[in-house]
Amino acid sequence: MSNSDIHNSGHQPHGYGIYFLVWLALLALTALTVTVAGLDFGALTVTTALFVASIKSYLVLKIFMHLGAEQKAFKIFVIVALFFIVISFVLLFSDYSFI
Amino acid sequence: MSAQDHVIHAHRDDVGARMGMWLFLFTELLLFGGLFFIYSVYRFINQEQFHLAAKELNPIIGTFNTIILLTSSLTMALAIAAIQKKNKGLSIFFQLITILLAFGFLINKFFEWRVKLHHDLFPGSEVLLNKPKGEILFYGLYYVMTGLHGLHVIIGIVLIAFMTRLTIKNIINQDSYVKLEAAGLYWHLVDIIWIFLFPLFYLIT
Incomplete structure (x- = not known):
């Protein structure tokens, strides 16, 4: 176990904190989507919803799925x-x- | 192969294993992508009726399930972080919480669908067939897409439970956790698909 810090995964492990931050951001963006859906922006509503969903997916891909690393x-x-x-x-x- | 390498690591390729998982996820993207194509075209043709039909869905249950799934993604990521930090107990704890939240999602889904069945809103029902074509299409897509997603949640539960077992048996450990990472990737993809399903079905009124 002498070199157990050097593992084959090649990732620099994140701390726990960043995951909680991303989670909070995801919840905030969900709240934003629900709020915007309540207002009537016409055709812009679905565009906004998809745009926010894309930002959420980007966060999940980059941090939760470690794509950034x-x-x-x-x-x-x-x-x-x-x-x-x-x-x-x-x-x-x-x-x-x-x- | 240098002499310092662990013998057990000689034939291990974690990067390759993760790449394989990502390639599999792309096929999942294709599967759900096709359904999103169908959804977008039918919604484009039947905009008014899609809006009307979506009024029957409960956005509160939808929002609640979104929060559950996002939180389960967090606990899955934390489970991997914990095993990286050599904290086996904490990793198992987070994996179990993930499974618990996944069950919560399914229980919500069960009650949601049961209300629909009580209103006779299921594919092929007389009430539904008497509605305009666009609403029939909306419900068809709703059941197929959230149903297929629900099936993925069930598969995810089995997968994570299996990983928990491997963690308890020390097969997944701080030095070798690529299996847990692969299960995590699958779970996060299920989360991403829901991130798009939620506004497209529950929030279009």
Whole structure:
């Protein structure tokens, strides 16, 4: 156990504190989503909801899922995966917005 | 391979294991992504009816379940942090809390669906079939997407329970916890999917 600090994971372990901070941020953003949904912003409501959900997902990916501490290849993979989802949505609506 | 390496570590590749888990998560993204595509198109075509149908859903239960799931994600992350800090007992404690919160989510879901069934709002019911097409589509998507998500929560509970067992048996320890990390990644993905499901179903009135 002499070198148990050097583990294969390659992560620098976070302290507990940052997780609680992210959790608080996630709760605050949830409160924001619920509040905004109560107001009538018309078409902006769903845009705001998706924008806030994206920020929440970013926090979960970066801190909870340790993506921030992973090697570059992981980040590129995630970006490529999200890129193709966005492309699919854009192509989908390039068809449907003309109905 | 230097001589200082532990023998038991000779064939271990934690980075590769995590990469494998991420690749699996991308297939999950595709699975739910397809459903989100269907949702977005049908909502675009039936905007008024989607808004009307969503009024039947209870945003308080939805918000409550969001808080439960976010908190369970926190305890899962804390379980990994605890094992990294060589605190086995605390890690097991946080894993058990995660499982408990997951059950809480499912119990909420059970009561939510039971109310719907009491109002005869289930796929194929006479009440639902007499509604306009857009509302039928909304409920179809609601049951399929939250149902598939619920199935993932159940799988997550089994997975985390299995990890808790491995932690108790010291197979997951401060030096080797990539299995727990993989279970954590799965659990956080389930959380992310709910982060999008919640506003798209419960908050569109």
